[in-house]
Amino acid sequence: MADFKIPGITVYRLGLYVRALERFLAEGRELISSEELARECGVNSAQLRKDLSYFGQFGVRGVGYSVPQLLKHIRRILGTDREWHMILAGVGHLGQALLNYELLAKRGFKFVAAFDIDEKKIGRVVNDVYVYSLEQLPYVLREHQVDIGVITTPASAAQEVADRFIEVGIKGILNFAPVRIQHPPDVVVEHSDITILFDKLAFYVHRLD
Amino acid sequence: MADFKIPGITVYRLGLYVRALERFLAEGRELISSEELARECGVNSAQLRKDLSYFGQFGVRGVGYSVPQLLKHIRRILGTDREWHMILAGVGHLGQALLNYELLAKRGFKFVAAFDIDEKKIGRVVNDVYVYSLEQLPYVLREHQVDIGVITTPASAAQEVADRFIEVGIKGILNFAPVRIQHPPDVVVEHSDITILFDKLAFYVHRLD
DNA sequence: TACTGTGAAATATTTCACAGCA
DNA sequence: TGCTGTGAAATATTTCACAGTA
Numbered sequence: 320m321a322d323f324k325i326p327g328i329t330v331y332r333l334g335l336y337v338r339a340l341e342r343f344l345a346e347g348r349e350l351i352s353s354e355e356l357a358r359e360c361g362v363n364s365a366q367l368r369k370d371l372s373y374f375g376q377f378g379v380r381g382v383g384y385s386v387p388q389l390l391k392h393i394r395r396i397l398g399t400d401r402e403w404h405m406i407l408a409g410v411g412h413l414g415q416a417l418l419n420y421e422l423l424a425k426r427g428f429k430f431v432a433a434f435d436i437d438e439k440k441i442g443r444v445v446n447d448v449y450v451y452s453l454e455q456l457p458y459v460l461r462e463h464q465v466d467i468g469v470i471t472t473p474a475s476a477a478q479e480v481a482d483r484f485i486e487v488g489i490k491g492i493l494n495f496a497p498v499r500i501q502h503p504p505d506v507v508v509e510h511s512d513i514t515i516l517f518d519k520l521a522f523y524v525h526r527l528d
Numbered sequence: 529m530a531d532f533k534i535p536g537i538t539v540y541r542l543g544l545y546v547r548a549l550e551r552f553l554a555e556g557r558e559l560i561s562s563e564e565l566a567r568e569c570g571v572n573s574a575q576l577r578k579d580l581s582y583f584g585q586f587g588v589r590g591v592g593y594s595v596p597q598l599l600k601h602i603r604r605i606l607g608t609d610r611e612w613h614m615i616l617a618g619v620g621h622l623g624q625a626l627l628n629y630e631l632l633a634k635r636g637f638k639f640v641a642a643f644d645i646d647e648k649k650i651g652r653v654v655n656d657v658y659v660y661s662l663e664q665l666p667y668v669l670r671e672h673q674v675d676i677g678v679i680t681t682p683a684s685a686a687q688e689v690a691d692r693f694i695e696v697g698i699k700g701i702l703n704f705a706p707v708r709i710q711h712p713p714d715v716v717v718e719h720s721d722i723t724i725l726f727d728k729l730a731f732y733v734h735r736l737d
Numbered sequence: 738t739a740c741t742g743t744g745a746a747a748t749a750t751t752t753c754a755c756a757g758c759a
Numbered sequence: 760t761g762c763t764g765t766g767a768a769a770t771a772t773t774t775c776a777c778a779g780t781a
Contacts, residue, residue, distance in 0.1 A: 326750070330731050334724035338706050342683075352762070361708050365752055365765090372764060380758045381762040397727050398734030412625035419621040420722070422706070428726050467729060474551075491733035493725055497547050497631070499570050507732040511725050513629070515543035516702055516718055517637050518606050520676060522539045523716040524700035525607030535772070561740065574743090574774055581742060589780045590740040 329370045333393050335360045336367065340390040352383040402427045404465050406489075408434040408480045409472030410443070410450050413495055413513075417469060418445045431463045436476075453483065460487045467491040474498040481508070538579045542602050544569045545576065549599040561592040611636045613674050615698075617643040617689045618681030619652070619659050622704055622722075626678060627654045640672045645685075662692065669696045676700040683707040690717070 339359045343351055357364040371377055377392050378384045394400040407414055410433050417423065418430055433450045435441055443450045451459055468484035470477050470492060477496035484492055485506055494500050497512040548568045552560055566573040580586055586601050587593045603609040616623055619642050626632065627639055642659045644650060652659045660668055677693035679686050679701060686705035693701055694715055703709050706721040 325731075327728070328750080330728050331724060333731070334721070334727035337727065338721065338724070342707075353764095354762090359708065363752065365754090366750090368764060369751080376764070378763050380764075381760070382759070383762065396731070398730045399727055403726070403730055412628040416621035416625035417722075422723055423726060426723060426726070428723075428730075466733060467726070490736055491729050493729050498551075499568065505736065507729060507736065509725055509729045509732075511722070512543070512547065513626075513720070514631055514635060514637075515540060515547070516720050517612070517632060517635070517676070518543035518546065518608055519536070519539050520700045520702050520716060520718045521607045521612055521637075522542070522605070523718075524675060527699055527714065527716065537772080562742095563740090572774065574776090575772090577742060578773080585742070587741050589742075590738070591781065592740065 325373055329373060330397070332360065332362060332367070332370055333397055335362075336370075337390065337393050337397070337399070340386055340393070343386050344390060348386050350383045351386050351389075353378070356384070399427060402429055403467055404429055404431050404463060405467040405469055406430065406432045406434065406456075406459070406463075406465050406484075407448075407469040407471060408453065408484075409470060409476070409496075410435040410437075410440045410445060411471060411473075414469075414471035415445055417471065418448050428467070430469075431465060432459045434480075453480070456483055457487055465489055467493060470494045470496050470500075472496055534582055538582060539606070541569065541571060541576070541579055542606055544571075545579075546599065546602050546606070546608070549595055549602070552595050553599060557595050559592045560595050560598075562587070565593070608636060611638055612676055613638055613640050613672060614676040614678055615639065615641045615643065615665075615668070615672075615674050615693075616657075616678040616680060617662065617693075618679060618685070618705075619644040619646075619649045619654060620680060620682075623678075623680035624654055626680065627657050637676070639678075640674060641668045643668075643689075662689070665692055666696055674698060676702060679703045679705055679709075681705055 339356055353364040353367045357367040374396050377389050405428060407417060407430055418433060430448045433445060433448050434453045434456060435450055436453050440450050441452050468489040470480050472480055474496045477494060477498050478500060481492055481500045485502060490506055492508045494508060494510050497514055500508050502508050548565055562573040562576045566576040583605050586598050614637060616626060616639055627642060639657045642657050643662045643665060644659055645662050649659050650661050677698040679689050681689055683705045686703060686707050687709060690701055690709045694711060699715055701717045703717060703719050706723055709717050711717050
């Protein structure tokens, strides 16, 4: 009900609920039960209700949830009811894929600048986003308000880039490089190592016999 | 110590340990304690030891772990001590990024074919991987032994593609489309919705005040 | 001595089951 | 009646703390 200690896994599932609610909304669906929404997301319905109960009461007993209203509530909880301005460092294949990911932009996550150290990439424009030299980071930060920094560099450069992001005051970092980032407690860092997903899948396929 | 019910989060951390051990090995490190390896991965050392204890005893009391041997053991546990042959459906930006991800290939995850339904993409070659029409899936499967199918299509196509993968006998699916896949119990599906990472980060940054 | 390996305790998360209410 | 919201129970995971041993 309150504001304290929300499990990370609950926050993750809120994102899942948003995706599913968007689909139901697109189908013109007005009402939904915790049972049906939970099934769509592959979770238990009590869990869905418990997840929501950390933040308030959003349903009607005996009836269910209003699809558009629940969507609005969860977006407000997540903070995704507004635009987020982002920069990206490392304009390799993954970096370019993210710069071109239209779904992100549609959800309000907008890249305002990209950075690289490769002369051949600096000055290019990827999906309307200009690629600067990393040296120009402080200059770009004076022009743009930036909420999130995304790291898609090789592992060897990730800490250096993170340090620079932190230096210019960025409070949220999403790190796709396969290495842990050191950071002060007032900076939030989410790690996403794609190669580990393959490892995990290998483990389970391996054991199917 | 045995073979039963390994938590998914433990499998995930095994991947984390492998990444860190690879770095220590590259530095020529011979021995490491659970304390140091755990610190590098951002976990508690008892947890690391407990994770390993599901599978056996790999260290020496009073000494620590041999870096190369522990690496070998965890790779064998994960099944990543051999090559995995993969196909990919959906040659968009993310699909191309994965086809070009050299680290994956270095770890033994090799793409043998890609698929799309866009005429303009069919017949192209991305990082030595040929792009086929999805119709040619059964034909390609007769030529190649395939362990893993990767889905990087839009959400609307993901279930259809998964059904075809399952039909031709693929037992492991890694789905990057932002939708849950229905599948029989003898098929393993890992979901990775990148947009949810941004939601999660937004939530925590949002609450920093 | 300086570690690992592991029961047991502590904590966190999930699920049940039912009271409460439109 | 048919749902949500939520304490309480069940389960899972993490951490402690120490016996075991090279």
